[in-house]
Amino acid sequence: MEAIGNIAQLGAGLWILNVWILRFNKETDYRGGSATNMREEFDVYGFPSWAVYFVGGAKITLALLLIIGIWVDGLARPAAIGLGL
Numbered sequence: 001m002e003a004i005g006n007i008a009q010l011g012a013g014l015w016i017l018n019v020w021i022l023r024f025n026k027e028t029d030y031r032g033g034s035a036t037n038m039r040e041e042f043d044v045y046g047f048p049s050w051a052v053y054f055v056g057g058a059k060i061t062l063a064l065l066l067i068i069g070i071w072v073d074g075l076a077r078p079a080a081i082g083l084g085l
Contacts, residue, residue, distance in 0.1 A: 006070050013067035016083070020056050020063075059083065 020038075027036040033044035042052045062082045069076025 009066055009070055009076060012083075013063040016059055016063035016066075020060050024056070 023038075025037045031037075031041045031044075033041070035041035035044045038056070039049070039052050042049070042055075062079045065075050065079035066083065069079055
């Protein structure tokens with residue numbers, strides 16, 4: 001069972017990093033409104049421009065902590081709670 005949890009933890013972290021690093025400036029079917037990148041999507045939802053970088057920085061940091069938490073006890077739970085919020 002621990003292996004399944006580790007795989008899920010790694011998968012979730014990598015998925016978030018993929019969205020915020022590799023697909024940040026790419027058009028996807030999941031963008032809101034007519035947005036073609038992450039900045040435009042935040043504009044569509046009416047968020048200020050600084051929010052993109054604040055949310056992105058937080059998500060990248062927490063995703064990395066989630067992945068590191070596979071090996072370092074005590075990191076995964078706070079990272080998962082932060083991502084959930």
